[in-house]
Amino acid sequence: MVLSTIDNSIFSKIFWITLLSKQNKYHKYGILLHTLKVVIGVLKAKDFKFLAAAFFHDIGKPFVAYQDDEDILVDEYSFTDHEERSYQIVKNWFFLSDWTKDVIRYHYIIRDIQNSKRKGLFDRLERLEKAYATLDDNFIKELEKFLLYDDYGKQ
Numbered sequence: 461m462v463l464s465t466i467d468n469s470i471f472s473k474i475f476w477i478t479l480l481s482k483q484n485k486y487h488k489y490g491i492l493l494h495t496l497k498v499v500i501g502v503l504k505a506k507d508f509k510f511l512a513a514a515f516f517h518d519i520g521k522p523f524v525a526y527q528d529d530e531d532i533l534v535d536e537y538s539f540t541d542h543e544e545r546s547y548q549i550v551k552n553w554f555f556l557s558d559w560t561k562d563v564i565r566y567h568y569i570i571r572d573i574q575n576s577k578r579k580g581l582f583d584r585l586e587r588l589e590k591a592y593a594t595l596d597d598n599f600i601k602e603l604e605k606f607l608l609y610d611d612y613g614k615q
Contacts, residue, residue, distance in 0.1 A: 464524040464541040474537070478525040484536040487614050491521045498613035510606055512556055513563040517610070520545025543568050566595065567606050 468475045481490045489497065498514045521542040531538055547565035550556055569592055576585040595603075 464545060466524045466526050466540075468523050468525060470522075474525050474527075475522040478537050478539075479522045482535070482537065483521075484531075484538070485534070489613075491518050494518065494613045496613075497615070498609050501609040501612035505609070507605075507609075509559075510563070510609060512560045513567065513606060514609060516550050516556070516560075517546060517564050517567050517606075518542060519549050519564075520547070562599065563602065563606055566591070566599075566603055567610065569595075570600075570603060570607060 477490075479491045483490060483494070487494055495515065495518055498517065499511065502508070502510045502514045521539045524539055524542050524545050525537045526540075527537055543565055547561060550561055550564055553561075569588060573585065573588045573592060576582075576588060592600075
């Protein structure tokens with residue numbers, strides 16, 4: 461996977477805006493409340509194996525937040541490759557399982573492939589499909605399930 465070259469400081473305005481109040485048209489809440497809603501979805505379903513991933517899946521998002529020209533026009537933010545940044549943050553945390561780290565790293569790959577196809581981002585699509593091909597079918601089913609919790613957090 462590719463790591464974004466954007467590296468917002470925790471002292472930057474964009475870090476705090478995205479963490480606390482605003483993301484984009486797909487998210488009703490900032491990153492923190494979105495994350496808490498994902499956690500609540502996991503808890504309501506009693507699907508505890510996803511709990512750690514729910515807490516940390518977007519931990520890298522405020523570090524890679526940016527606005528392109530279109531984002532500025534609509535007052536939104538983009539978070540390209542936030543999953544990889546999140547993974548880079550947690551990859552050496554001894555208290556998380558490798559499975560949880562992989563859920564964090566790949567939690568958006570299914571949607572990212574769909575979006576890359578729709579937008580004609582063929583270089584990105586090729587990279588994503590190569591990574592996707594390394595995942596086993598059972599893990600892909602787990603990612604599909606986690607996407608439902610992530611979607612719950614967007615409402």
